[in-house]
Amino acid sequence: xxxxxxxxxxxxxxxxxxxxxxxxxxxxxxxxxxxxxxxxxxxxxxxxxxxxxxxxxxxxxxxxxxxxxxxxxxxxxxxxxxxxxxxxxxxxxxxxxxxxxxxxxxxxxxxxxxxxxxxxxxxxxxxxxxxxxxxxxxxxxxxxxxxxxxxxxxxxxxxxxxxxxxxxxxxxxxxxxxxxxxxxxxxxxxxxxxxxxxxxxxxxxxxxxxxxxxxxxxxxxxxxxxxxxxxxxxxxxxxxxxxxxxxxxxxxxxxxxxxxxxxxxxxxxxxxxxxxxxxxxxxxxxxxxxxxxxxxxxxxxxxxxxxxxxxxxxx
Numbered sequence: 001x002x003x004x005x006x007x008x009x010x011x012x013x014x015x016x017x018x019x020x021x022x023x024x025x026x027x028x029x030x031x032x033x034x035x036x037x038x039x040x041x042x043x044x045x046x047x048x049x050x051x052x053x054x055x056x057x058x059x060x061x062x063x064x065x066x067x068x069x070x071x072x073x074x075x076x077x078x079x080x081x082x083x084x085x086x087x088x089x090x091x092x093x094x095x096x097x098x099x100x101x102x103x104x105x106x107x108x109x110x111x112x113x114x115x116x117x118x119x120x121x122x123x124x125x126x127x128x129x130x131x132x133x134x135x136x137x138x139x140x141x142x143x144x145x146x147x148x149x150x151x152x153x154x155x156x157x158x159x160x161x162x163x164x165x166x167x168x169x170x171x172x173x174x175x176x177x178x179x180x181x182x183x184x185x186x187x188x189x190x191x192x193x194x195x196x197x198x199x200x201x202x203x204x205x206x207x208x209x210x211x212x213x214x215x216x217x218x219x220x221x222x223x224x225x226x227x228x229x230x231x232x233x234x235x236x237x238x239x240x241x242x243x244x245x246x247x248x249x250x251x252x253x254x255x256x257x258x259x260x261x262x263x264x265x266x267x268x269x270x271x272x273x274x275x276x277x278x279x280x281x282x283x284x285x286x287x288x289x290x291x292x293x294x295x296x297x298x299x300x301x302x303x304x305x306x307x308x309x310x311x312x313x314x315x
Contacts, residue, residue, distance in 0.1 A: 042151030043067065046193070046272035048075030048225030049121070050246025051091035056269045057247030059288035061095035067273050071150060072099050073157070075225030075243055076121025076195025083127035088136050102138060119157045120144060120164075121195040121225065130163075145174050147181050152278045154187035158194035160210050160224070170212040182217045188278045188300060190219050197224035197242045199235050201257035201264060214238060220281070220298060227251050229266035230285045232294055233258060239298065241283060245269045263294045 045064045050057050079088045093105035103110020124133045140146035144159045156178050166173040196207040214222050215238040225244035228251040233240040250266050270287040282297040
């Protein structure tokens with residue numbers, strides 16, 4: 001059979017279209033594929049330095065609940081001023097009891113399965129051995145530092161306080177446990193969170209002791225609090241977020257920011273709204289008024305840092 005140049009072109013086009021159909025069939029294009037991808041995603045909130053019963057904490061809690069997150073993680077200082085048993089339910093359960101299991105407080109029903117994963121802060125440690133915190137929550141491992149997997153994310157809660165019995169240096173028992181668990185992780189994303197920030201442009205300054213080799217161990221992002229503000233930094237090609245504006249009075253930045261600082265905000269309280277999917281994860285810092293201050297997406301592609309940033313004029 002002889003084909004003209006025109007007929008040959010038509011045939012090749014048909015063959016190419018058929019090949020594309022075969023190639024994309026396994027990816028479930030369209031609504032079905034989008035629904036399947038969405039089912040693998042998880043939405044969670046991050047609050048920090050929040051445990052100070054009052055209007056700012058109430059506003060941030062209402063904001064977080066409006067997102068309907070699957071769970072919440074915290075960057076420490078869950079119970080001001082001194083981590084006492086007498087204040088812990090008022091500071092935490094009053095606002096977040098529906099995420100905690102088992103919940104033994106007095107503010108309502110708890111969760112069927114625990115959906116609240118805090119990290120220890122220095123104010124929590126002001127109580128002897130942080131015992132009220134240990135008694136209030138039921139968490140993995142030794143409850144001071146631990147890990148868990150939810151959806152496409154493997155989380156590593158670090159105890160960054162100097163009173164941690166297993167120490168907090170990069171060669172400590174705690175760090176070795178975190179390192180081994182992270183290196184063995186098969187999750188698409190690894191997120192480390194703690195209280196004291198390894199890097200910050202706040203007036204208190206960076207906590208050098210917590211500058212562990214997270215990226216070498218496989219971390220994709222490091223979240224911290226302690227400073228009552230929001231900051232996004234990129235240090236050594238690793239994302240660092242300082243998120244400590246959950247309820248306590250806000251802090252000030254130093255006059256000169258760190259070189260890696262990209263976004264700084266301390267004009268209002270807020271929280272992080274995070275959507276994690278197998279191929280990308282987006283962090284948005286939102287004020288209690290619902291204003292998106294910063295939106296940042298990490299992608300699993302070779303070029304894995306993309307930015308969507310919204311900076312309203314805030315006086």
